[in-house]
Amino acid sequence: MNRTLLGFIKKELTQALRDPRMKFIIFVTPIVQMTIFGVALSTEVKNIRLAAAFSAGDTVLRDVYENAINSGWFVPARAEGELAEHPFEMIRADKADAVLVPPPGGFTRALGRGDASLQLLVDATNATQAQAVDGYLKAIVARTVRADTGLAPPPPPIRFDVRVLFNPSLDTSIFLVPGVMTMLMVLTTMVLTNIAIVREKEMGTLEMLISAPVSKSEVIFGKTIPYVIIGMTNLPLILSVAVFLFRVPMRGSLAVMVLATFVFVCTTVSMGTLISTFCENQQQASMGGFLFMFPAIMFSGLIFPIQNMPASVRWLSFIDPLSHYLSLLRSIMLRGGDPRTLAWHMGVLLVLGLACGAVSFRRFHTTLS
Amino acid sequence: MSAEPAVEARGLSVRYGDFTAVDRVSFSVARGEIFGFLGANGAGKTTTIRVLCGLLPPTEGAVRVAGRSYADGERAIKEKVGYMSQKFTLYNDLTIGENLDFIASLRKLEPSYYARRRDELMELISFKKGLGEKVGALSGGTKQQVSLAAALLHDPEVVFLDEPTAGVTPAGRDRFWKLIRRVAGSGKTVFVTTHYMDEAEQCGRIALMRSGKLVAMDSPAGLKKSVFPEPVFEFDPLGTLSFAALAAFESHQAFSFFEPYGPRFHAAAAGPEAWARWRPELEKTFRIREIAPSLEDVFIRVVESAA
Numbered sequence: 001m002n003r004t005l006l007g008f009i010k011k012e013l014t015q016a017l018r019d020p021r022m023k024f025i026i027f028v029t030p031i032v033q034m035t036i037f038g039v040a041l042s043t044e045v046k047n048i049r050l051a052a053a054f055s056a057g058d059t060v061l062r063d064v065y066e067n068a069i070n071s072g073w074f075v076p077a078r079a080e081g082e083l084a085e086h087p088f089e090m091i092r093a094d095k096a097d098a099v100l101v102p103p104p105g106g107f108t109r110a111l112g113r114g115d116a117s118l119q120l121l122v123d124a125t126n127a128t129q130a131q132a133v134d135g136y137l138k139a140i141v142a143r144t145v146r147a148d149t150g151l152a153p154p155p156p157p158i159r160f161d162v163r164v165l166f167n168p169s170l171d172t173s174i175f176l177v178p179g180v181m182t183m184l185m186v187l188t189t190m191v192l193t194n195i196a197i198v199r200e201k202e203m204g205t206l207e208m209l210i211s212a213p214v215s216k217s218e219v220i221f222g223k224t225i226p227y228v229i230i231g232m233t234n235l236p237l238i239l240s241v242a243v244f245l246f247r248v249p250m251r252g253s254l255a256v257m258v259l260a261t262f263v264f265v266c267t268t269v270s271m272g273t274l275i276s277t278f279c280e281n282q283q284q285a286s287m288g289g290f291l292f293m294f295p296a297i298m299f300s301g302l303i304f305p306i307q308n309m310p311a312s313v314r315w316l317s318f319i320d321p322l323s324h325y326l327s328l329l330r331s332i333m334l335r336g337g338d339p340r341t342l343a344w345h346m347g348v349l350l351v352l353g354l355a356c357g358a359v360s361f362r363r364f365h366t367t368l369s
Numbered sequence: 370m371s372a373e374p375a376v377e378a379r380g381l382s383v384r385y386g387d388f389t390a391v392d393r394v395s396f397s398v399a400r401g402e403i404f405g406f407l408g409a410n411g412a413g414k415t416t417t418i419r420v421l422c423g424l425l426p427p428t429e430g431a432v433r434v435a436g437r438s439y440a441d442g443e444r445a446i447k448e449k450v451g452y453m454s455q456k457f458t459l460y461n462d463l464t465i466g467e468n469l470d471f472i473a474s475l476r477k478l479e480p481s482y483y484a485r486r487r488d489e490l491m492e493l494i495s496f497k498k499g500l501g502e503k504v505g506a507l508s509g510g511t512k513q514q515v516s517l518a519a520a521l522l523h524d525p526e527v528v529f530l531d532e533p534t535a536g537v538t539p540a541g542r543d544r545f546w547k548l549i550r551r552v553a554g555s556g557k558t559v560f561v562t563t564h565y566m567d568e569a570e571q572c573g574r575i576a577l578m579r580s581g582k583l584v585a586m587d588s589p590a591g592l593k594k595s596v597f598p599e600p601v602f603e604f605d606p607l608g609t610l611s612f613a614a615l616a617a618f619e620s621h622q623a624f625s626f627f628e629p630y631g632p633r634f635h636a637a638a639a640g641p642e643a644w645a646r647w648r649p650e651l652e653k654t655f656r657i658r659e660i661a662p663s664l665e666d667v668f669i670r671v672v673e674s675a676a
Contacts, residue, residue: 007474015462204456211422211452212475213444366443368425 004214008222009229012196016230026192030184030234034241037180048133051077051096053087058106061118064144065100073136074098091123098122098133111149174249177242179302180331182322184238184294185261185270189231191289193272197223198285201276210366219347220357220364224269231265232258242333260332263346264325267353271321274356277363294321324349373436375400375527375558376421380430383416388417392432392581398560398574400526403553405572406562412578413560415455416646418529421560423447435526449519451528455535457512458519459504466500469522476523483522490518494548510541517548527558534563543665546571566664575664579672589664596670597637597662599625600644604634604655614654623647628669637664 017023052065068074077096087099101119103110110117120137124130200206200223209219232314235258242248250257275292279285297303299313300322317323322346331341374397383391391413397402399614406414421432423446435449459468473483491500504512513533513560520528530549534542546568553559561572569575569589576586576665585592610618618634619627623644626637634655640643651657 003474003477005473011460011463011471011473014467015460018462033371187457198477204454205458205460206423207454207456208452208458208472209453209475211447213447214443214475367423368419 002218004218005222005225008218009226012223012226013229016192016196016226025190026230028233028235030238031241034180034186034238037183037247038177038241038246048093048097048129048136049077050098050100051075051087051090052100053102054100055106058102058108060111060145061100061102061107063148064107064141064198068137068140071136072138073132087121088340091121095122095363096123097129098137099214102135110144111145124326129349137346141168150188161178165262174334175330176244176302178244178333179300179326181238181242181295181329182300182302182326185231185234185264185325186293186322188234189227189265190268190292191271191286192230193224193269194276194279194285194289195282196227197273197276198279198282201279202281204316205361210368214366216361216364216366219366220273224273227269227272228265231269232262233259248333249335251335252332256337256342260325260328263349263353264328265320267321267349267356270353270356270360273360274363275327277360296320299323300326302326318348319352320354321349324352374398374433375435376404376560377433378421378430379418379432381417381420381427381432382429383413383420383425384428389581391420391427394578394581394583395430395577396583396586398558401553401556402560402562402572402573403549405569405575406560406578406621407564407569407575407668407672408562408578408655413576413581413670415531417578418452418531418560418562421446422450422452423527424452437566448523451525452514453513453520453528453530453533455531457516459512459516462503462507464503465496465498465502465507466627468504468515469500469519472519472522478523485519486522486524487518490521493517493521493551508541510537510544511664513537513541514548515547517545519553521552521557524605525557527560528552530559530561532562533562534568542568566668569664569668577668577671585667585671592667593662593664596667597626597646599637599640600659601626601635601637601662602657603630603660604636604651604657606633606655608654623648623651626666626670628666630663630665635660635662637662 015025050065050068052061054061054065069076075233077090077099090096090099099121101121103119105116107118118141121133122130122133128228145363200209239250239257243250271290271292275288276285279288295316299306299309299317300324301317308321309317328342328345331337331345376396378397378399379395379519381391381394382389394413407416408414409555416425421434423434423437423439423444431438432446434446437445437449439446459465460471469483473487478486479671487500494517496511496518498513502546504515507515517528517533518611520530532546537545542565549559549561550571561568563569570591574586574588575592577584585596587595588633618624619625623639623646624636625639626635628635648657
């Protein structure tokens with residue numbers, strides 16, 4: 001290998017790994033964050049405070065309530081007495097998230113009359129939670145009614161036969177952990193590259209560097225290859241946390257995983273380089289990194305499904321490297337990796353990386369102006 | 370070969386948009402010369418140096434450094450020159466050895482050549498601490514000496530030192546200039562900018578820049594003679610002078626130049642008749658003696674008073 005490139009790699013790695021704080025940031029924080037985010041980030045709705053206004057003889061509604069509490073999704077709302085307050089008031093005063101209200105005379109008797117209406121009041125200030133509550137309770141009511149009275153609840157016009165694939169328990173950590181992995185990989189690679197280049201500009205060392213007869217590609221590759229290496233060393237760390245701690249399956253091949261990660265890391269390092277060509281100091285570099293990261297996470301499909309985005313902005317997901325790596329991770333880890341899917345996403349990443357690299361190359365000069 | 374100057378600039382101009390940083394500058398520097406480059410901040414010294422180092426292609430004109438020009442390719446000049454920029458350009462978080470290793474790899478030096486050269490240069494700067502010393506822990510003066518060694522690593526024919534002693538202690542500056550003389554003595558051309566007049570005195574020749582133009586160029590003694598053809602006097606006030614009195618002297622018709630110099634003043638007579646007429650009067654306020662002008666007087670007259 002070219003002596004200049006080797007010198008660069010040695011120097012960058014020495015600088016990045018000498019400072020114990022930096023070492024901690026590069027190797028320990030991703031593991032800590034993986035663990036924290038994996039545990040904390042969940043779209044499951046739990047601990048919903050439920051109240052039900054049942055009278056002593058209303059056995060079916062009492063069973064519905066008890067089944068709901070036993071399901072683990074709900075906890076009893078703290079209500080003094082037997083619904084001393086108006087159900088609406090309970091929600092307004094934030095004493096309950098959901099209240100079941102039977103028709104006059106009780107739910108059990110109403111069922112006997114063949115009138116199976118039951119009112120559910122639900123606090124929809126958190127829309128995601130409200131939808132979940134609605135879904136959970138419908139299922140619980142149907143199950144309880146069938147068990148208690150042998151009556152089938154009124155069938156919906158279409159019966160869905162839902163089969164949950166790849167994640168039968170609908171465990172959200174299996175869905176979310178690849179997202180967290182994506183975020184951490186981009187953080188260490190893109191931000192580090194960006195800062196490392198801008199720091200040379202700010203300190204004036206870049207001027208010393210290009211006063212030597214070095215070529216453009218020697219400087220660019222010399223400044224980026226070390227961060228591809230550092231990024232790749234992060235993969236085994238966070239992959240271990242995903243597989244061993246969160247039990248995310250690893251159904252695809254490890255070699256394909258390494259290849260996909262390599263393509264992604266090259267792309268993010270390339271983007272970091274591009275951002276650095278627009279920044280003069282480290283403040284701007286941090287800001288530039290943040291301005292990239294925020295939309296990159298939003299449009300990656302990590303938090304909001306890409307399918308729900310209007311077509312007019314969906315192209316942002318297409319040019320968002322995070323969305324492709326996220327798809328790659330989910331494909332390789334959860335579905336075992338379909339070659340055409342993998343080739344497509346890696347292809348797009350490669351094109352994005354090359355495009356950013358080409359622009360950076362044009363914008364970088366070994367002379368001053 | 371030896372007749373060719375080490376550095377030559379012809380009609381050199383650098384413009385950034387509408388701003389002209391360097392305006393049609395021409396000069397040449399002989400091999401082995403210590404050439405001083407003086408001027409106020411923003412006069413165009415650093416820009417000129419960057420052009421001469423191969424870092425900044427000129428907008429107009431041509432330069433030839435150690436026999437190379439921009440026409441020979443982007444890296445042609447860089448291969449032949451050493452450059453120590455105004456900002457400190459070693460990595461504080463690396464050791465001296467690591468810094469030098471990196472520079473050697475940038476210049477693709479042969480490992481055996483590099484090892485020998487490094488030891489030579491450490492001896493030149495009489496550096497006693499080990500190569501394992503972190504650069505960030507060194508004093509300002511030592512850092513600059515190591516920077517000089519780094520700029521000399523590839524044995525360049527010409528070295529450009531942009532304010533190498535800014536922020537260095539007087540003893541450190543003295544040591545640094547001994548090194549500069551030693552480097553020039555070994556046949557290298559040293560091109561140096563400084564704001565210190567005692568340093569400028571040590572240069573073989575000095576060029577003065579003002580607003581991008583070269584306004585004077587000669588040896589220190591030659592400059593003093595050409596800039597002050599009239600006699601120069603030192604005025605030592607006998608008592609305390611009020612601001613008003615001082616202002617009156619500054620615009621006094623007896624003087625063509627009147628500037629504070631420590632607790633005293635340096636002045637040049639406007640003409641023999643005026644001087645003969647006013648001298649008895651002035652001697653009531655000052656003790657007057659004729660002196661040779663200092664380089665600082667030259668600098669003030671040429672670079673600052675005309676602005």
